[in-house]
Amino acid sequence: MRFWGVRGSIPSPGPETARYGGNTPCVEIRAGEELFIFDLGTGVREFGSAQRGPFNANIFISHYHYDHLQGLPFFGPIFDPRSRFVIRGPTRDGRTVKDVISGQMQQPFFPVTAEMVFRAQLDYQPFAAGDKARIGEGVITAIETHHPGGNLAYRIECRGKTIVYATDTEHGTARDAQLIDFARDADIFIYDAMYTEDEYLGRAGSPKIGWGHSTIETAVKVADDAGVGTLVLFHHEPTRNDDAMDELVKTAKKLRKGTIAAREGLTIKL
Ligand SMILES: [Zn+2]
Ligand SMILES: [Zn+2]
Numbered sequence: 048m049r050f051w052g053v054r055g056s057i058p059s060p061g062p063e064t065a066r067y068g069g070n071t072p073c074v075e076i077r078a079g080e081e082l083f084i085f086d087l088g089t090g091v092r093e094f095g096s097a098q099r100g101p102f103n104a105n106i107f108i109s110h111y112h113y114d115h116l117q118g119l120p121f122f123g124p125i126f127d128p129r130s131r132f133v134i135r136g137p138t139r140d141g142r143t144v145k146d147v148i149s150g151q152m153q154q155p156f157f158p159v160t161a162e163m164v165f166r167a168q169l170d171y172q173p174f175a176a177g178d179k180a181r182i183g184e185g186v187i188t189a190i191e192t193h194h195p196g197g198n199l200a201y202r203i204e205c206r207g208k209t210i211v212y213a214t215d216t217e218h219g220t221a222r223d224a225q226l227i228d229f230a231r232d233a234d235i236f237i238y239d240a241m242y243t244e245d246e247y248l249g250r251a252g253s254p255k256i257g258w259g260h261s262t263i264e265t266a267v268k269v270a271d272d273a274g275v276g277t278l279v280l281f282h283h284e285p286t287r288n289d290d291a292m293d294e295l296v297k298t299a300k301k302l303r304k305g306t307i308a309a310r311e312g313l314t315i316k317l
Contacts (some may be wrong), residue, residue, distance in 0.1 A: 052090020055282035068311025078205035079184035091118035101129030108136035192216035
């Protein structure tokens with residue numbers, strides 16, 4: 048797997064965030080013969096630039112907040128008629144994944160529509176909590192997490208290895224049990240660790256309760272309870288610069304050995 052975008056909420060480019068990266072969520076996973084892309088944040092643009100020629104991929108979208116969707120109109124391979132993508136995502140308020148993608152590329156928000164410019168072969172498929180997709184040697188399942196408007200966490204299993212992608216979730220006590228169960232024994236557990244507990248509770252700055260995100264302290268707790276291998280902190284707070292990220296990782300490592308923070312270009316082989 049490789050991380051192309053790791054930042055939460057809004058891109059945060061510049062020298063202060065260059066080491067961890069400023070692009071919003073996009074994770075590439077290659078399992079068997081298949082290519083999976085989780086989320087279409089601005090990181091997907093660079094992923095597209097790094098590819099040569101047309102290709103096939105299975106795209107899974109966690110939810111439709113801008114930071115998880117905005118990279119799609121700038122994803123080069125989507126303009127290549129030889130490329131083929133299956134795009135899966137949840138149906139929200141009666142709007143399917145196709146409706147939402149078409150809806151975000153419209154006046155006055157965007158100059159051209161998806162129908163006008165996308166040339167790749169696109170197959171949109173609704174995906175919901177409880178669904179199971181068997182793709183090549185991979186099996187993908189999902190649950191809802193606690194996030195305004197909803198969010199799907201995905202579990203990807205292939206050849207006895209497991210990755211859980213749990214971005215955008217706020218730790219509610221009842222929901223934790225479900226996520227812990229879902230993440231059980233994963234080799235890699237990617238989790239929304241946007242805030243510290245102090246930031247979340249308002250001991251440092253304004254409180255962030257109800258904003259839909261979690262903390263590094265909770266990340267460690269959930270990872271321990273689920274018995275996962277490596278905890279990967281994800282969806283970094285946009286104002287947190289590289290030095291502050293280093294500090295946060297140091298703290299997290301003390302709480303749980305082997306914890307790492309996602310950064311652009313980080314590649315993990317299982
Ligand atoms: Zn987000
Ligand atoms: Zn969100």
